[in-house]
Amino acid sequence: MSANLIGLLMEATWQTLYMVAVSAVLGAAFGLPLGVFLATSQRGELLSRPLVNRVLGLVVNAARSVPFIILVVAIIPFTRMIAGTSIGTTAAIVPLTIAAVPFIARLIENAIREVDSGLIEAARAMGATPLQIIRKVLIPEALPSITLGLTLAAVSLIGYSAMVGAVGGEGLGDLGIRYGYQRFMPDVMAVVVIILIVLVQLVQSIGEWIAAKVDKRAPKGRGQ
């Protein structure tokens, strides 16, 4: 493999990491509050806003129904408005983030809902405000699940990032298609796949390690 190709692979790896990292952080920044709200705004819950909850739920489901590749091209005007261009790695962050937000929101919602309702009751009995309950009880208690959810989202984003080649997003997936498939270079394809496998393993392992670190539920020294 030529030095030129190795340079391309390294650049593509960096582009993938950049797209995934930025869209994961942005997705979490918007998805966390949305997920917490979805979990706490159902009837009878902490913030009980059943109507808003229903509407937001519909929007989230709709966003999640759109196949990613269609989302990428459908929102090109919006992408141009935000990123100034619809082509390139930075522009690709826009559809990736938009796909990540509802996905992460649902994962966070599930994590928050798993928190024992007895803890919410105890906090209410202490005189805690709904916001205090969210900050001091729900999020800390859901943190192991939230961490695993974000890990899942990051891994999915690595997969999605391969598709943004359609709008010139570059990255590993794009390299694999252009060189490995269109130029008949199976060795490039193989290397791309291996790098992706390593990336996913790495993200998954780091996520699980953090989740285990923040999880105080099981006594130390006992199995997972």
Add this chain to the structure above:
Amino acid sequence: MSDGKPQGASIVFQAVGKAFNKPDGKQVSAVSDASLTVDSGAITGIIGRSGAGKSTMLRMVNGLERPTSGQVLVGGQDVGAAQGAALRGIRRDVGMIFQHFNLLSSRTVAGNIALPLEVAGVPAAQIKARVADLIDRVGLNAQSNNYPAELSGGQKQRVGIARALATEPKVLLSDEATSALDPETTQTVLTLLKDINRDLGLTILLITHEMAVVRDIASHVAVIEGGKIVEAGKTYDVFTAPQHPTTRSFLSGVTGVTLPAFIKGRMLETRPKGAAKEVLRVTFAGMHATDPMLALLTRDLGIEVNILAGAVEEIGTQPFGNLLISLDADKGVDARAYLEQHGLLTEVLGYVS
């Protein structure tokens, strides 16, 4: 953080009713027309079977549930009418402990106890000192940096108690706090509650389905059945002279005095023809509890008595005896008159031929 002894607050239920809306639109009544006064500084137990409404009663004291009729007053404040900041203020005056402890798994012992203080906006330095005091009071000095998952049930409930006391409440609510604990641990937790009541003077209202818990620590008891208070009073009075069948059935469990199966199986409600034995429950209360009444009965009236089961125990500090005996049914009237004349209570349970 006053150094003075905090005062307890009284709790008054005034004709309280609570109905829940079911998903199908129907209403179910959990509590109806319940009136009860819980004295300031007393330990009062509400006892009832599951579904009797005792949990709803307790949860109305700190506004976790709102009454649909009547009023719940804590220290004179109407809890049901309080909203927002006023309600949160009342809740800081009312600590609560739970059957399943409800501790945050993500926080250490010290962190859990600090939570209500953080919620109340107490400065960090004061929180630290107060938490250290509380940990000391409940005897968890060695565990202060442990997480709940590393504690035993009894230790978890100690954390729950310390947490409930953090904001120096006037009232402590206990929701089946010992029901998930083994008998030995239950005793240590009950002793802790008793000590707290004595030292801090706060009012304790507990709900339980175990008469033993009431016997061991409550000075007053209310019996709830089908959402209604069917009997209430001083524990000793209710134990020695229960009026309601529900109370009696709870007591038969706790006093440990039940008929042996071979008698129970043969017992008749009405007196059969011919020779028969009358089965009596004799209750010795107060100063008569230690008198040798059966021996006197035999000496004075010549009536012979079979003892079927019996026990003498303490409620509060007063002895209380409970005996199941059988004697010749022909002599039953005389024997009962004699015993009652000497201050004992009798109840005919049935007859055996």
